[in-house]
Amino acid sequence: MKDLNEDFYRxxxxxxxxxxxALRRSTLxxxxxxxxxxxSALKFFASQDSSLLSDIESxxxxxxxxEIDLDDQVESLIVRRQPIASxxxxxxxxxxxxxxxxxxxxxxxxxxxxxxxxxxxxxxxxITEIQRIAEQVAKMLSESLTAFARLDLDLAxxxxxRERKVDKVYQSAxxxxxxxxxxxxxxxxxxxxxxxxxxxxxxxxxxxxxxxxYVIYLVQGVDVRHPSVNENSFK
Amino acid sequence: MQLAESSRxxxxxxTLEARVIPDNTLGQIHADNPRMKARNVDVFYADKHAxxxxxxxxxSGQVISFIGPSGCGKSTFLRCLNRMNDxxxxxxxxxxIMIDDQNIYDSSIDVVLLRARVGMVFQKPNPFPKxxxxxxxxGPRIHGLATSKVELDQIxxxxxxxxxxxxxxxxxxxxxxxxLSGGQQQRLCIARAIAVSPEVILMDEPCSALDPIATAKxxxxxxxxxxxxTIVIVTHSMQQAARVxxxxxxxxxxxxxxxxxxxQVFTNPLHALTQDxxxxxxx
Amino acid sequence: xxxxxxxxxxxxxxxxxxxxxxxxRKRKENRFLFVGKFAVAVALGFLVLLFAGILSKGIPGLFQxxxxxxxxxxxxxxxxxxxxxxESVADGDFDGVVRDALYEVxxxxxxxxxxxxxxxxxxxxxxxxxxxxxxxxxxxMGSTVALQFAVDDDVDIFxxxxxxxxxxxxxxxxxxxxVSYIDLLEDKGRISYEISDYLFFGSASRDAEMAGIRGxxxxxxxxxxxxxxxxxxxxxxxxxxxxxxxxxxxxTEIIEININNLAAVPSVVFGIMGLxxxxxxxxxxxxxxxxGGIVLALMTLPTIIISSRASIRAVPPSIRDAALGVxxxxxxxxxxxxxxxxxxxxxxxxxxxMAQALGETAPLLMIGMVAFIVDVPSGVTDPGTVLPVQIxxxxxxxERMFIQKTSAAIIVLLAFLISMNAAAILLxxxxxxxx
Numbered sequence: 001m002k003d004l005n006e007d008f009y010r011x012x013x014x015x016x017x018x019x020x021x022a023l024r025r026s027t028l029x030x031x032x033x034x035x036x037x038x039x040s041a042l043k044f045f046a047s048q049d050s051s052l053l054s055d056i057e058s059x060x061x062x063x064x065x066x067e068i069d070l071d072d073q074v075e076s077l078i079v080r081r082q083p084i085a086s087x088x089x090x091x092x093x094x095x096x097x098x099x100x101x102x103x104x105x106x107x108x109x110x111x112x113x114x115x116x117x118x119x120x121x122x123x124x125x126x127i128t129e130i131q132r133i134a135e136q137v138a139k140m141l142s143e144s145l146t147a148f149a150r151l152d153l154d155l156a157x158x159x160x161x162r163e164r165k166v167d168k169v170y171q172s173a174x175x176x177x178x179x180x181x182x183x184x185x186x187x188x189x190x191x192x193x194x195x196x197x198x199x200x201x202x203x204x205x206x207x208x209x210x211x212x213x214y215v216i217y218l219v220q221g222v223d224v225r226h227p228s229v230n231e232n233s234f235k
Numbered sequence: 236m237q238l239a240e241s242s243r244x245x246x247x248x249x250t251l252e253a254r255v256i257p258d259n260t261l262g263q264i265h266a267d268n269p270r271m272k273a274r275n276v277d278v279f280y281a282d283k284h285a286x287x288x289x290x291x292x293x294x295s296g297q298v299i300s301f302i303g304p305s306g307c308g309k310s311t312f313l314r315c316l317n318r319m320n321d322x323x324x325x326x327x328x329x330x331x332i333m334i335d336d337q338n339i340y341d342s343s344i345d346v347v348l349l350r351a352r353v354g355m356v357f358q359k360p361n362p363f364p365k366x367x368x369x370x371x372x373x374g375p376r377i378h379g380l381a382t383s384k385v386e387l388d389q390i391x392x393x394x395x396x397x398x399x400x401x402x403x404x405x406x407x408x409x410x411x412x413x414x415l416s417g418g419q420q421q422r423l424c425i426a427r428a429i430a431v432s433p434e435v436i437l438m439d440e441p442c443s444a445l446d447p448i449a450t451a452k453x454x455x456x457x458x459x460x461x462x463x464x465t466i467v468i469v470t471h472s473m474q475q476a477a478r479v480x481x482x483x484x485x486x487x488x489x490x491x492x493x494x495x496x497x498x499q500v501f502t503n504p505l506h507a508l509t510q511d512x513x514x515x516x517x518x
Numbered sequence: 519x520x521x522x523x524x525x526x527x528x529x530x531x532x533x534x535x536x537x538x539x540x541x542x543r544k545r546k547e548n549r550f551l552f553v554g555k556f557a558v559a560v561a562l563g564f565l566v567l568l569f570a571g572i573l574s575k576g577i578p579g580l581f582q583x584x585x586x587x588x589x590x591x592x593x594x595x596x597x598x599x600x601x602x603x604x605e606s607v608a609d610g611d612f613d614g615v616v617r618d619a620l621y622e623v624x625x626x627x628x629x630x631x632x633x634x635x636x637x638x639x640x641x642x643x644x645x646x647x648x649x650x651x652x653x654x655x656x657x658x659m660g661s662t663v664a665l666q667f668a669v670d671d672d673v674d675i676f677x678x679x680x681x682x683x684x685x686x687x688x689x690x691x692x693x694x695x696x697v698s699y700i701d702l703l704e705d706k707g708r709i710s711y712e713i714s715d716y717l718f719f720g721s722a723s724r725d726a727e728m729a730g731i732r733g734x735x736x737x738x739x740x741x742x743x744x745x746x747x748x749x750x751x752x753x754x755x756x757x758x759x760x761x762x763x764x765x766x767x768x769x770t771e772i773i774e775i776n777i778n779n780l781a782a783v784p785s786v787v788f789g790i791m792g793l794x795x796x797x798x799x800x801x802x803x804x805x806x807x808x809x810g811g812i813v814l815a816l817m818t819l820p821t822i823i824i825s826s827r828a829s830i831r832a833v834p835p836s837i838r839d840a841a842l843g844v845x846x847x848x849x850x851x852x853x854x855x856x857x858x859x860x861x862x863x864x865x866x867x868x869x870x871x872m873a874q875a876l877g878e879t880a881p882l883l884m885i886g887m888v889a890f891i892v893d894v895p896s897g898v899t900d901p902g903t904v905l906p907v908q909i910x911x912x913x914x915x916x917e918r919m920f921i922q923k924t925s926a927a928i929i930v931l932l933a934f935l936i937s938m939n940a941a942a943i944l945l946x947x948x949x950x951x952x953x
Contacts (some may be wrong), residue, residue, distance in 0.1 A: 012448070012452060012454075013451060013454060013455050013478070015458055075502060079477055079501045079502050080477045080497070082477070317843070319839070319843065322838075322839075322842065324765070324766055347845050347846070349845075350844065350845040351844075354843065354844070355843035356843075357839060357843070359836060361836040361839065361840040362840070363837065363841070363855065364859065373841075373844060373846075373854075374845060377845070427844060428843070428844065431845060
């Protein structure tokens with residue numbers, strides 16, 4: 001993996017090398033912002049500290065600005081450098097990773113809003129489940145970014161494992177929350193918020209899994225999305 | 236965001252419908268701090284109207300590329316900038332091309348002096364059949380740029396270094412320039428042009444006779460040279476124009492259709508003809 | 519795919535037809551090859567014949583028969599005043615001394631008839647030769663030295679076996695008496711067959727044995743020098759002007775046509791022109807290498823201009839562009855780049871033109887170089903002749919030895935021409951450069 005990393009910077013054109021370097025750096029920086037966003041959102045969910053809201057707000061703006069900047073970098077690279085082979089896969093992968101990161105940002109913003117609303121009611125219902133999901137999802141996000149930085153296939157594959165775990169936890173959380181709603185219909189409003197929060201977090205996990213898939217594409221040139229659709233079905 | 240996007244699309248569609256050569260050049264003809272300015276330049280080869288009323292600024296310290304289909308006049312216009320068209324008998328040039336606010340076609344201008352300030356690199360590498368040293372030293376010698384052998388040696392070494400050739404030839408300066416490979420010969424020609432300390436370097440499809448690696452090395456060289464020289468490059472490879480230049484000018488049948496920032500021209504050209512050419516929609 | 523107009527044969531059918539046509543083509547090509555080879559063989563054959571003829575006649579012409587005599591250098595007879603200068607020996611009796619030496623060897627024949635026969639054995643220039651020897655070797659005065667003298671041309675022809683003894687005496691140029699003397703000399707070992715020093719160091723002479731090409735050779739060289747001196751700079755400068763600097767208009771087109779035509783004008787016309795202009799109008803003396811050189815220069819000028827223009831045109835325009843691009847002026851481009859690269863071609867063309875001029879006879883005849891010049895010209899304004907004219911003149915003379923000497927002179931001329939052409943080829947090879 002390390003070879004591929006170094007290969008990116010061995011073009012005859014030093015400008016091209018610098019541009020690819022900047023692209024990777026910007027992507028990882030955006031990832032860092034998103035991780036920060038996740039941490040803030042979860043803290044807010046747990047503590048209800050309203051000062052965190054403005055943090056979440058500003059990070060959201062930074063994430064959006066990063067998306068625009070990275071899309072611009074991708075466009076520049078395609079126009080000016082006409083990348084092919086591994087360079088092309090890098091640019092395409094980054095383009096997709098950026099979109100998933102931005103969606104993660106959007107989901108986390110939703111989590112923040114929903115957390116604001118579900119302050120009083122609920123009595124700690126579903127908190128444990130949320131926290132279990134959140135823990136896994138935070139790990140998935142961090143690992144996906146590390147896998148991108150190191151072009152680490154094994155790490156990328158680990159994320160698929162975690163996704164299965166998250167799925168199980170999510171399903172069980174839904175079941176228990178559903179039971180709760182049936183038991184006391186007065187709780188439905190607040191419990192529903194918890195359900196939406198859980199769903200957003202699960203979505204974040206999905207996006208992190210996508211990032212892992214793009215890393216595999218970048219390294220091996222293999223498209224591992226939608227395993228039910230294989231190449232033969234097109235012929 | 237949505238609104239801005241859709242208004243941009245509207246503009247593009249309306250321009251796309253007009254596949255007519257515009258009377259005025261689209262985009263930014265003018266530049267701050269231009270090194271050379273062309274105003275209303277017309278060129279005739281006997282009866283053929285090769286360049287039709289072109290005005291353009293060449294900005295200092297930048298690379299501008301001229302692109303366009305065969306016969307569009309980009310090479311002709313390039314050769315006007317150092318009056319190489321004077322060597323063709325049937326060629327008539329009207330209009331003004333100015334360097335430091337002086338028209339280079341004025342009768343008081345010494346063409347030899349002009350060509351020392353505006354150098355040229357040609358399509359096919361054409362080193363003199365002399366030694367590598369003499370190739371680079373020829374210009375400084377005839378212009379009297381060096382007062383001693385030591386100075387001449389320094390000029391030659393510096394020029395070869397700037398052209399990225401010094402390491403490869405420093406031990407064989409007395410060998411024939413024609414014995415080098417194609418890419419090395421072209422870098423030798425660049426060194427030869429640099430040796431007279433020009434302000435502007437004109438390049439007429441400098442890489443068209445070279446293999447991809449030699450081409451990449453020369454493109455890298457161009458981006459290094461950009462800091463010290465103003466460079467005008469004619470190229471038939473749009474990818475090269477996209478890689479190498481800061482501004483791009485599109486020529487079509489002797490007219491300058493559009494000129495602007497390279498990234499903008501290649502992502503969102505202002506004129507349909509430009510878009511047709513760069514996307515390969517020409518017949 | 520099927521809406522293209524389809525034409526022609528299927529690949530298999532086409533292959534069949536090609537195979538059929540191959541044998542026809544091969545036969546045609548073989549015929550052509552054979553004709554070509556035959557032509558070359560015929561040409562070579564004629565060449566061999568030519569050389570064989572010239573060499574067989576000419577090589578004997580390079581040699582002469584000499585008779586060695588012991589000559590008494592009697593100061594009282596040769597140089598009475600003893601000063602050893604040209605004036606003081608003018609009264610010397612050199613012929614007498616030589617004759618006495620000859621009588622002595624032949625056993626002192628008596629009788630006027632016999633003595634006359636003896637005198638006819640030896641070259642009439644022997645006295646001159648003795649005089650030159652005495653002047654060059656004053657320390658030998660008073661001693662007896664063995665010197666070689668040329669035999670008379672009839673005797674030489676006889677000695678070569680070209681006059682048969684069987685012909686009746688009246689029809690022979692060599693009398694029986696002379697024959698017996700010759701045999702006597704031969705028995706005494708006094709006759710030698712050596713490289714003719716007369717041929718190379720002697721000048722024109724009516725006596726075949728004394729005839730030499732020295733004067734003509736020097737005249738040729740002087741004429742050629744004048745010719746090169748005028749034609750080369752003028753030709754090169756004209757070519758440079760026409761190719762590089764003249765505007766391309768009607769006028770220069772006419773000039774070009776005229777130059778090309780001049781190259782085809784018969785050379786004798788140049789001679790007539792030289793006669794009319796330089797000799798009649800300008801009043802220059804006839805038969806001098808200067809006028810000859812000018813006439814030949816005018817004759818070779820078109821050739822030089824045409825070949826020089828071709829060489830200049832062969833210099834690729836990329837070199838010129840490169841020079842101009844660096845800021846060289848037009849003159850600098852021409853002198854630093856175009857001329858050095860065109861020079862091999864120009865020199866080759868010039869040398870070939872000179873080789874042509876060397877062999878020219880007709881124009882030089884017109885300006886009077888047919889005069890019988892004995893002295894070797896020492897400058898371009900001294901009367902002289904050239905080698906081809908000398909050959910032409912000798913071919914006229916009746917004596918048989920002239921035939922041999924003419925062929926020998928032809929060999930010298932050919933050697934000169936071949937070496938000039940070889941020089942042209944070597945020069946071209948050495949200076950050929952790749953750009």
